[in-house]
Amino acid sequence: MNEITAVNSGGTELRASETIPHSIEAEQQLLGAILTNNDVFDRVASIIGSQHFYDPVHARIYEVASARISKNALASPVTLKAFLEHDEGLKELGGPAYLARLAGAAISAFAVRDYAEMIYDLAIRRELIGLGKTISDKAARVDVASDPKQQIVEAEQHLYSLAEQGQSESGFQSFLRAVTDAVNVANAAYQREGGLAGISTGLDDLDHKLGGLHKSDLLILAGRPSMGKTSLATNIAFNVAKAYKRGALPDGNEGAVEGGVVGFFSLEMSAEQLAGRILAEASEISSHKIRQGDMTEGEFRRFVEAAKALEACPLYIDDTAAIPIAQLAARARRLKRTHGLDLLIVDYLQLVRGTSENRVQEIGEISMGLKAIAKELDIPVVALSQLSRQVESRDDKRPQLSDLRESGSIEQDADVVMFVYRGEYYKEREKPGEENIEAMATWIEEMERLHAKAEVIIGKQRHGPIGMVELSFEAQFTRFGNLAKAWQQDREQEF
Numbered sequence: 001m002n003e004i005t006a007v008n009s010g011g012t013e014l015r016a017s018e019t020i021p022h023s024i025e026a027e028q029q030l031l032g033a034i035l036t037n038n039d040v041f042d043r044v045a046s047i048i049g050s051q052h053f054y055d056p057v058h059a060r061i062y063e064v065a066s067a068r069i070s071k072n073a074l075a076s077p078v079t080l081k082a083f084l085e086h087d088e089g090l091k092e093l094g095g096p097a098y099l100a101r102l103a104g105a106a107i108s109a110f111a112v113r114d115y116a117e118m119i120y121d122l123a124i125r126r127e128l129i130g131l132g133k134t135i136s137d138k139a140a141r142v143d144v145a146s147d148p149k150q151q152i153v154e155a156e157q158h159l160y161s162l163a164e165q166g167q168s169e170s171g172f173q174s175f176l177r178a179v180t181d182a183v184n185v186a187n188a189a190y191q192r193e194g195g196l197a198g199i200s201t202g203l204d205d206l207d208h209k210l211g212g213l214h215k216s217d218l219l220i221l222a223g224r225p226s227m228g229k230t231s232l233a234t235n236i237a238f239n240v241a242k243a244y245k246r247g248a249l250p251d252g253n254e255g256a257v258e259g260g261v262v263g264f265f266s267l268e269m270s271a272e273q274l275a276g277r278i279l280a281e282a283s284e285i286s287s288h289k290i291r292q293g294d295m296t297e298g299e300f301r302r303f304v305e306a307a308k309a310l311e312a313c314p315l316y317i318d319d320t321a322a323i324p325i326a327q328l329a330a331r332a333r334r335l336k337r338t339h340g341l342d343l344l345i346v347d348y349l350q351l352v353r354g355t356s357e358n359r360v361q362e363i364g365e366i367s368m369g370l371k372a373i374a375k376e377l378d379i380p381v382v383a384l385s386q387l388s389r390q391v392e393s394r395d396d397k398r399p400q401l402s403d404l405r406e407s408g409s410i411e412q413d414a415d416v417v418m419f420v421y422r423g424e425y426y427k428e429r430e431k432p433g434e435e436n437i438e439a440m441a442t443w444i445e446e447m448e449r450l451h452a453k454a455e456v457i458i459g460k461q462r463h464g465p466i467g468m469v470e471l472s473f474e475a476q477f478t479r480f481g482n483l484a485k486a487w488q489q490d491r492e493q494e495f
Contacts, residue, residue, distance in 0.1 A: 014401045015415030021125040022054035030115040031061055031278060034069075035076055035099065040109045041069045044116035052123035057089040061099070077103050131158055131444060142439065156330045176306025185204050199260050199343060199380065202239025204482045206456060210416065213240075213343060213380035214463070218371040218413055220349070222404055223383040225418035229384045231277065231478040232264070232420055233345050236382065237262045238278050240343050241315040258347060261314040267351035271317040277313075277478050282306040285475040314339065324353045325369040329376075336377050344377070346370065348384035349410070364409035371413045384409060388421075399425050401459045417460040422473060424450040454480060 034041050053059035064303065065075035073079070084090050090098060135155050139148070195479055198212025213236075223229045228373065229271040243259030266274050280287035283306035285299050295303065307458035316335055323331075328346070335341050338403045348353065349370070354362035367383075374381040387403045404410050412419060432439035454473040458466045472481040 001491060002210055008225050020054070020129065021122045021123060024055060024058075026115045026122075027053055027055060027058045028102055028120045029106060030112055030119065031058060031065070031111045032102040032104070033115075034065055034079070034111045035103040038065075038069050038075055040112045041066070043113050047113070047116040048120045048123075052120050054119075054122065054126070057087070057093060059104075060084065060087060060089070065420050078458065085410055087357055109465075111457060131155070138341040153327050153330045153412055156333065167495050184420075199240055199256075200243065202235045203236070203241065203469075203471060203480065205471070209465065209469050210461070211464060213382070214415075215378050215380060216375045217380045217415040217462075218367070218374050219380060219382045219416040219418065220385050220404070220410055221382055222387050222399065224397075224399070226388050226425055227420040228473060228478070228480065229420050230347055230471075232456070232480050233347055234264075234274060234277050234478070235480045236488075237264050237315055237343070238281060238313075241308075241313045244314050255340070258340045261335075261340040262316070263332060263341050263344045264315060264317045265323065265346045265352075266317055266319045266349045267321055267323065268347060269319070271319040274319070277305055278310065279303060281477050281479045284309060284477055287478055288476070302320060314453075322351060324351050325366050328352060329369060329373050332373055332377060336379075341377060341397060342379055344373065344379055346381065346383040350386050360409070364413075367410045367413040377477070396421075397421070398455070398457060399459075411460065412487065413463045414460060416458065419457040419459060421455045421457055422450075422453075423455070424453065453483065 026467040030044065034044075035490070041258040044409045045066070050063040052391040053062060061080065061084065064080055068075040068079065071387050077096070080099055081096040084099070085096050090096070093174065135151070138151055154383055198210070198217075200212050201210070220232060221229055223247075240259050241262045243257060244261065245252060245258040247257040249255045251256065258324045264274065266391050274322055276290055277287060279285075280290055283299075283303045285295060285303055289295050289299070290303065294466050298346055316339065318331060320327075332344055349366060350363070354365040355385070370381050373379075385404060386397050391397055391403050398421050401411055401417060403419075404417070424447065427443070432438065452472055452474060454471045456469045456471060460466065468484045473479070474481070
C-alpha cells in the first residue's frame, strides 16, 4: 500500500503514517451525493473547497465537479470520466469505475451538509498540526534573519486566517435577516439612555451627531499640531473606560453593557506621559504642575486618590514606536482574546509602518488594515491623523477633507472623518501691537469669544450628517468637555 502524503498551506508535509485526522468515508459519501444530485453542491460550496479533502484524488474529483456545476453543466460519473480518465491517482483506485462506485454507494443527500462540516473540521485539524510543525521547525532553526517575536506574529496571523476560513454564514443573507439586525441596532439605541446605538464618547453633542462610536467603523480624527487631537482621543478613551460596566448582552453573551475595554496605541507619546494626561484630567491638576512636581500637599493627595480610582480602569496602552500594521493587528487580537476589547485608538496613523516602499501605497495599506481590524474584531477604531501644511496658508484655518495627508485612501476607507480646530490658538498669534488700541480691543473681544472653546468638524460621516460640534477645552487639564449653551446657563441661574 502506497503511503499518501498531504501538504498543508504552510508547505509542511503531513504523512498518513502519523495518524493524521481524516475520513475517507465522509469524502466518498459527499462526492457520491454530488454526483448523484448536483443540486446538493450549493449546500456545501460555502463550507468546503477542494483544498479541504484529505485524499488528493477526491480533491480533484470535487474540483472538476465544481467547475462543471458552476457552468450549469452536468457533473456525473459519465461526464467526469472524460476529464479524469488519465488521472494516475484515479487509475490506482480503479479508474473511471471508481466514479460510478462513489455515486452508487451514496446513501442519502440529506446528511451532505454534515459530511461537509466534518471534512472541513478534519482539514482544519490537519492545518493546525502542520502549522505546529512549521512553528517548531522555524523555532529550531537559529537564524539571524528569523526573529522569534516576528515568528510569534506570523503564527498568530496564520491562526487567525485559519479561523476565518470556511465561515458558512458569509456571502448573501436574506433581507429578513438584514432587517432583523437593523431592528436590533435600533432597539439597542432606543433602550439606551441618550438614544445611542454605539459607545458613548462622554461628550453629549458629539454623541448626538455621531450616535456614539459604532462597531466595525473606522473613525479618523485629524488636526494640525497643538489642536488637541491626542487630548480629545485620550479624553474619549478615559470616558469609555471609566463608564465600563459588564453584563449580559441581548444575544445572551457576557460583555460591555456600558462603556468598554479600550486599547490605546500611543506611537508618539510614552505610556507614562499618556497616563499623566489622564491623571491631570481626573484630578483636575495642571499637567505642567504634575510634570514639574509643583503641587501642594492637598493637590498631591488628590492626584494619588485619582490614581487609585483609575487602577481598575480597563484602559491598556501600547507605546511601541513605529509598529508595523500586521503587528498592531496581532496585538489588538491578543488583547481582545485575553481582556476583551470594545474600542481601539491609534495615535497616530502616519507613525504606523506598512510594507510598501511607496509612501502613498503604504498609507493606503495602513488605512485598509485599520478598517479590516474594525470589521474583524467588530469594534470602532479611532485613528488620529496629521494634516498637511496647506491649512496654514488659508485665511480660514478650519481644516477640510483635502487637507488630509495622502488623503485619497484615508478618506475612502474611513466611515467618519473629524477635524479638531481651536480658533483661540490662531487668534492668539494675531495679537496686534499695544499702540493700536482699536485693533487690540477687537482682538481682546475675539479672544474672549474663543477662549476655552474648540470645534470638532465632521467632514464625512457614512451613516449620518456632517457638520460642526462645539466643545469646551481646558488647556491646563488637556480636557475637552460638554459646552454649556446660553439657554442652559440661563436655566441654571434660575435655580
